[in-house]
Amino acid sequence: MSNTLEFKQITVWKRIRSSDNSYLFLGMISYIIVSTIIAPAFASSYNIAVVLEQMSVAGILTVGTCMVLISGGIDLSIGMELSASCALMSSIIYAGGSVKGNVFEAIIAGILLCVAGSFVMGFIISRTNVEPFIVSLGFMTIYQGIATIITNGAEYPIPGHMAFATNIRFLTIPLMVYIAIATFVVFGLLIRFMRFGRWLYAVGDNPDAAFLAGISVKNFKLLTYVINGVLVALASILMLSRTQVGNPTLGTGLELTAIAAAVVGGTALAGGKGSIIGAALGTAIVGMIANSLNIIGVNSFYQYVVTGVIIIAAVLINSLRSKRQN
Amino acid sequence: MVLDDKVINKKKLLIDIKNVTKSFSGITVFSDFDFDIYSGEAHCICGENGAGKSTFIKILSGAYQPDQGDITIDGKKIDGKLSPSLSMQLGIQTIYQEHTLMQHMTVLENLFVGREVTSVGVINKREMYKQSIEVLSKIGITHINPAEKVRDLATAQKKFVEIARAFVKEAKIIIMDEPTASFSLNEIEQLLKVVEHLKNAGVGVIYISHHLEEIFYIADRVTVIRDGKKIRTYLKEEINEANIINDMVGREASLFYKREPIEIGEEVMEVKNISGAGVNDVSFKVHKGEIIGISGLLGAGRTEFAEILFGRRRPTAGSISINGKTVNIKKPSDAVKAGMCFITEDRQMTGLFLGQSISLNIILVHSVKYNTRFMRPKNDKESARVLIHELRIRCLGPEQQVRYLSGGNQQKVVLSKWFNVDGEIFIFDEPTKGVDIGAKEEIYALMLNLCRQGKAILMISSDMPEIVAMSDRVLIMKNGAIQADVQKENINSETILSLALGGVVSK
Numbered sequence: 140m141s142n143t144l145e146f147k148q149i150t151v152w153k154r155i156r157s158s159d160n161s162y163l164f165l166g167m168i169s170y171i172i173v174s175t176i177i178a179p180a181f182a183s184s185y186n187i188a189v190v191l192e193q194m195s196v197a198g199i200l201t202v203g204t205c206m207v208l209i210s211g212g213i214d215l216s217i218g219m220e221l222s223a224s225c226a227l228m229s230s231i232i233y234a235g236g237s238v239k240g241n242v243f244e245a246i247i248a249g250i251l252l253c254v255a256g257s258f259v260m261g262f263i264i265s266r267t268n269v270e271p272f273i274v275s276l277g278f279m280t281i282y283q284g285i286a287t288i289i290t291n292g293a294e295y296p297i298p299g300h301m302a303f304a305t306n307i308r309f310l311t312i313p314l315m316v317y318i319a320i321a322t323f324v325v326f327g328l329l330i331r332f333m334r335f336g337r338w339l340y341a342v343g344d345n346p347d348a349a350f351l352a353g354i355s356v357k358n359f360k361l362l363t364y365v366i367n368g369v370l371v372a373l374a375s376i377l378m379l380s381r382t383q384v385g386n387p388t389l390g391t392g393l394e395l396t397a398i399a400a401a402v403v404g405g406t407a408l409a410g411g412k413g414s415i416i417g418a419a420l421g422t423a424i425v426g427m428i429a430n431s432l433n434i435i436g437v438n439s440f441y442q443y444v445v446t447g448v449i450i451i452a453a454v455l456i457n458s459l460r461s462k463r464q465n
Numbered sequence: 466m467v468l469d470d471k472v473i474n475k476k477k478l479l480i481d482i483k484n485v486t487k488s489f490s491g492i493t494v495f496s497d498f499d500f501d502i503y504s505g506e507a508h509c510i511c512g513e514n515g516a517g518k519s520t521f522i523k524i525l526s527g528a529y530q531p532d533q534g535d536i537t538i539d540g541k542k543i544d545g546k547l548s549p550s551l552s553m554q555l556g557i558q559t560i561y562q563e564h565t566l567m568q569h570m571t572v573l574e575n576l577f578v579g580r581e582v583t584s585v586g587v588i589n590k591r592e593m594y595k596q597s598i599e600v601l602s603k604i605g606i607t608h609i610n611p612a613e614k615v616r617d618l619a620t621a622q623k624k625f626v627e628i629a630r631a632f633v634k635e636a637k638i639i640i641m642d643e644p645t646a647s648f649s650l651n652e653i654e655q656l657l658k659v660v661e662h663l664k665n666a667g668v669g670v671i672y673i674s675h676h677l678e679e680i681f682y683i684a685d686r687v688t689v690i691r692d693g694k695k696i697r698t699y700l701k702e703e704i705n706e707a708n709i710i711n712d713m714v715g716r717e718a719s720l721f722y723k724r725e726p727i728e729i730g731e732e733v734m735e736v737k738n739i740s741g742a743g744v745n746d747v748s749f750k751v752h753k754g755e756i757i758g759i760s761g762l763l764g765a766g767r768t769e770f771a772e773i774l775f776g777r778r779r780p781t782a783g784s785i786s787i788n789g790k791t792v793n794i795k796k797p798s799d800a801v802k803a804g805m806c807f808i809t810e811d812r813q814m815t816g817l818f819l820g821q822s823i824s825l826n827i828i829l830v831h832s833v834k835y836n837t838r839f840m841r842p843k844n845d846k847e848s849a850r851v852l853i854h855e856l857r858i859r860c861l862g863p864e865q866q867v868r869y870l871s872g873g874n875q876q877k878v879v880l881s882k883w884f885n886v887d888g889e890i891f892i893f894d895e896p897t898k899g900v901d902i903g904a905k906e907e908i909y910a911l912m913l914n915l916c917r918q919g920k921a922i923l924m925i926s927s928d929m930p931e932i933v934a935m936s937d938r939v940l941i942m943k944n945g946a947i948q949a950d951v952q953k954e955n956i957n958s959e960t961i962l963s964l965a966l967g968g969v970v971s972k
Binding site: 331332333334335336337338340341344345347348349350351352353354355411412 | 775777796797798800801802807809814815816817818819820821825828829830832833834837838839840841842845882
């Protein structure tokens with residue numbers, strides 16, 4: 140075997156330079172530096188712990204959203220699904236005012252709700268031609284209804300219960316942050332080292348070709364929604380641990396935060412493109428913006444505007460870069 | 466002589482291009498190109514994929530700006546930028562390979578988009594209907610109802626509507642890029658007639674095609690390009706098949722691929738009484754090392770039959786056995802596990818993951834067939850490298866996205882995907898569609914290599930030279946059934962065509 144390959148060896152440097160993620164990383168670092176210069180409190184260990192804790196729930200949801208988007212789907216119901224799950228778990232622990240319910244039972248109930256709900260939704264999406272956008276929009280409203288029915292419009296405070304994810308700390312950082320990071324790592328590895336990852340991109344890129352290559356596209360899509368449901372369940376447990384009270388508005392807007400983070404991280408809504416590292420960076424960037432603006436003292440009304448502008452700018456830069464590369 | 470001068474004077478110079486050069490990031494893709502076309506003339510352009518034909522179209526349609534050179538269109542010298550809108554204003558209309566019609570609107574609405582006929586501000590449908598019939602008949606199309614929705618038309622009819630639309634827009638020059646891809650013989654004939662009508666109406670037609678027969682039929686002049694350079698322009702009387710092919714490939718080549726005989730082994734698959742969507746009671750046997758050509762007109766049920774074999778469609782009756790064992794194929798994964806490989810007709814729609822790396826495209830079926838749950842990126846790339854090398858896929862490396870490869874190299878990626886699993890029966894649906902002559906021969910060589918290894922090949926093809934040159938046996942399909950089984954010694958284009966048309970069987 141003389142010259143098996145005449146390709147140029149791609150150097151690590153070149154790989155870094157051509158990667159979208161390194162630009163995101165650079166952007167994030169410069170954002171941190173600028174914010175720290177303007178407001179040194181931004182980089183205090185206390186604030187870092189706060190930001191990380193705030194980002195954990197959204198981060199886990201971003202992992203699932205990223206996965207669903209790569210497979211060519213979309214799930215708008217996750218925010219309300221989280222609300223419903225939190226409402227259900229808190230109502231079980233609240234136990235009619237005694238606040239003595241079984242935490243373990245509550246968690247199992249929350250997981251069952253999310254997995255069953257996502258299974259039904261995934262089944263409808265994968266077996267019919269109805270757009271996932273529409274189906275998940277419907278489910279979003281259904282979950283909202285479920286959450287309101289369970290809480291009867293009020294809320295269930297559960298002080299002192301399920302607080303493990305916030306109370307247990309290593310190096311001043313709460314357990315839930317480690318859980319979120321672990322979720323990113325596990326999915327990153329899953330996509331890199333398992334067939335699941337290859338199929339994910341194939342199904343998102345061209346479902347017809349994937350089917351003819353022998354992949355059961357319907358079942359695979361169903362699987363992605365079920366996995367997404369498991370992640371929503373996990374996120375809802377962490378959320379309840381943080382807030383210590385279940386009400387129907389806990390998850391409001393979280394689906395959009397997750398989509399924004401995934402898209403800033405380079406995930407394409409059309410499917411077949413995206414990465415977990417990108418999603419992690421996207422979560423970090425979207426998560427930092429609000430916090431840093433707060434510290435700098437920007438009126439919270441303006442924060443929405445700034446966040447929106449930064450999201451659009453990030454996506455724009457991404458698309459211009461990929462255009463130039465061709 | 467006086468008469469001749471008059472004829473020449475009547476013909477107006479529409480486009481005159483001199484010394485056009487275009488380069489991308491330092492690489493010259495198009496250099497010192499001269500080209501001209503007169504009204505009422507069909508000027509054909511031949512060249513292999515990647516020769517610069519599409520760059521040429523893009524320059525004329527204003528999508529690319531040339532670095533150097535003079536372009537004169539309809540007597541107007543273009544100074545500065547030729548933009549897409551300016552190009553259209555000057556009367557250049559391009560019929561692309563992809564359809565650009567609005568699917569949910571009627572033929573009539575498509576024809577008159579932006580120039581609707583109105584009376585007192587209200588759209589006058591009746592007048593437009595009348596005018597569209599006139600326009601259609603002017604270019605020789607009589608079988609399309611202007612009130613029909615475009616999505617209900619056949620592929621060829623859509624193409625005719627696009628040409629009519631260009632005509633409505635008062636095109637002086639119509640560029641046709643591979644207009645007859647996926648046309649049946651009958652439809653090709655119609656298209657060539659339309660081109661004649663356009664010529665008579667004084668339109669200059671720039672016709673780009675792989676199919677030399679079409680070019681010989683309509684061309685007034687033929688320009689051959691290779692590696693972005695004009696090799697030669699032939700006048701009508703100078704046109705010579707062998708010379709043009711030589712100019713295209715830059716070496717001696719024969720139109721008919723000559724294959725060596727390969728010994729045919731034992732039976733590997735038997736198809737018994739298969740029926741289903743558009744397929745009617747098909748039975749035959751396949752042997753190792755054999756290439757069975759499947760010929761027939763478009764709509765004869767060939768692709769449908771292949772899709773039933775491969776589990777994309779469900780059969781209503783019949784059975785398939787492989788190596789003596791009956792196999793139950795309900796979905797493509799069953800077919801893959803039974804040892805079948807399916808190289809589909811439309812590689813971009815059903816064969817490739819265009820936005821993904823070459824390596825992902827290549828390892829995918831492998832992961833299905835051998836149920837490998839755990840995979841390593843390093844191994845993926847390694848198996849891709851081996852196949853890239855073996856099939857000589859021209860690319861930057863296993864991580865390059867498939868969308869950036871040329872047609873022939875994309876087809877080789879499709880083949881690699883299947884070569885990566887040890888299949889026994891290969892179904893090729895139009896294996897060399899949209900592939901240039903050089904890559905075509907490479908694909909033929911790969912197919913013969915498969916036969917040598919004892920694989921069996923079913924080859925659906927509308928390319929007559931391909932069927933004649935490659936097949937050991939030809940099955941001719943008509944209305945979903947096998948019309949005839951032609952043995953090696955009887956294979957020739959006349960027999961196949963007459964059987965496919967269902968006419969009197971000669972011999």
